[in-house]
Each structure stands twice: as C-alpha cells, then as structure tokens.
Amino acid sequence: MDRMSWHSPDAQEYVPTVREQERYWDERWDLRPEPNTWQLRRADKIIELLGTVSLHQPRILDLGCATGWFTERLARLGEATGIDLSAEAIARARTRYRGVRFEAGNIFEMALPAAHYDVVVAQEVVAHVPDQAGFVNIIAGTLKPGGYLVISAANKVVMDRVDFGPDPREHIKRWLTLGDLKRLVRPRFTVLRGTSVIPLGDRGFLRIVNSHRLSGLFRWLISPERLDAWRERAGWGYSVIVLAQKRA
Numbered sequence: 001m002d003r004m005s006w007h008s009p010d011a012q013e014y015v016p017t018v019r020e021q022e023r024y025w026d027e028r029w030d031l032r033p034e035p036n037t038w039q040l041r042r043a044d045k046i047i048e049l050l051g052t053v054s055l056h057q058p059r060i061l062d063l064g065c066a067t068g069w070f071t072e073r074l075a076r077l078g079e080a081t082g083i084d085l086s087a088e089a090i091a092r093a094r095t096r097y098r099g100v101r102f103e104a105g106n107i108f109e110m111a112l113p114a115a116h117y118d119v120v121v122a123q124e125v126v127a128h129v130p131d132q133a134g135f136v137n138i139i140a141g142t143l144k145p146g147g148y149l150v151i152s153a154a155n156k157v158v159m160d161r162v163d164f165g166p167d168p169r170e171h172i173k174r175w176l177t178l179g180d181l182k183r184l185v186r187p188r189f190t191v192l193r194g195t196s197v198i199p200l201g202d203r204g205f206l207r208i209v210n211s212h213r214l215s216g217l218f219r220w221l222i223s224p225e226r227l228d229a230w231r232e233r234a235g236w237g238y239s240v241i242v243l244a245q246k247r248a
Contacts, residue, residue: 042152046121136188182242
C-alpha cells in the first residue's frame, strides 16, 4: 500500500474515492473496535457540553459513529441513531447494541430527513471529508431550527507538532484549529462554546508547554489535572470541539 507521512503536503492533493475510504475505515475499525482513553475523554467532554443546554428526550444523530459505543451512550439521553461509512463498523454496532438504530452509508449520498433531529454529534469526521462546508450544510439541513451541533476535529495546532508516523493516502487529513472550526460552522450556526481536549504535542512551543519539567515546576501551585485543563482551554488539546446552535 502506498503510504505517506501525516504531514506530507502531498497527502492533501490526493482525494481518495469513496470505496477507498470505506476500505480504510473498515480495516481501521476491525483492528480497533474498542474506544481508547483519548476517545473516552473526548466523549466525556461532549456529554459535558450537551449538559449545558436544555434537552428533553432529544432525537440525536451520531455521524461517524464507528462501532457504536458512543451512540449507545447518547441513547441514554434520548432517541439516538448512528451512521458510519464503514459497513464493518456498523455490523459490529448492530450486533452489540441491538436497541439502537444504526445505518451504513455516505451521508453525501443518503437522504437524511429534513429538520428532524434535535442534536447532531459529529465526532472526528469533518477533517476526513473532502467537502467540509458541504458536510456542515448537510448537518444543518437535518437539524431542527434551534437544534444543537457538537462537532470535533483533530487540532491542526497539535497535529503540525506531533509525529504519528506514516499513514495510508486513503485517509483524508484536513486538520482544523479551533478558530477554523468555529468559522466553518458560523454560516449556519451560532457558536455557543469552543474548547479542546487531551493536551498533546512535542514539537515547537508545545514541547515546552507539555514538558514534564514545566509540570514539575508548577506541581506545588497547581494540580496536573488543573494544568491540563488550562492547556485545553488555551486550545492545545489533540481535539478541538465546538458546541453550536442552528439559527432559526
């Protein structure tokens, strides 16, 4: 398989076919069916953000639901549906969470119901689609007026300063800063909150910000948890997250 660095400029010039993307995500979720600690931390933050708005038995759409573990968690808040491009991931989700509705497909080709959902969660999807503005417009179309969007993406500030090694070219990688993500949703939404989670990065200024030496210097003044919270508020977390409300 032709592979390239996460940070290679060429990685953004090649747009894989939908079938290539399906194959990539099928393989990924087959190898990693369970959430890792980063995904669980991000999920906790999303639930925390949803707790800041008024919801009563909402209809929730989980876009890019993967193996369905977070859709099942969202179903505890209301009626949840999960959609993912990977048929393999959806097959796992249907087997494991029989009380939750799941669909496999490409949302750019699916006929989603108009003004149907109260909440859409799009966790780590927008950075992996070729048409980001179109993706946001699809979400806006399926949300009720006044409905809420929680959207997250890998943080460009961090991704430019960390090396995860080579990656298949079928993996679309168009990272966003917190500011980028806010600007992307503003044409259709009012931004309510923006944050980041999971402090990461060992290059450039993040090498200093995340150094054990800095943490050691501050350990008598601030707990590691509060220091991490400060880093996240500063926008230096691995994922950036925005809570926004669709304008009527």
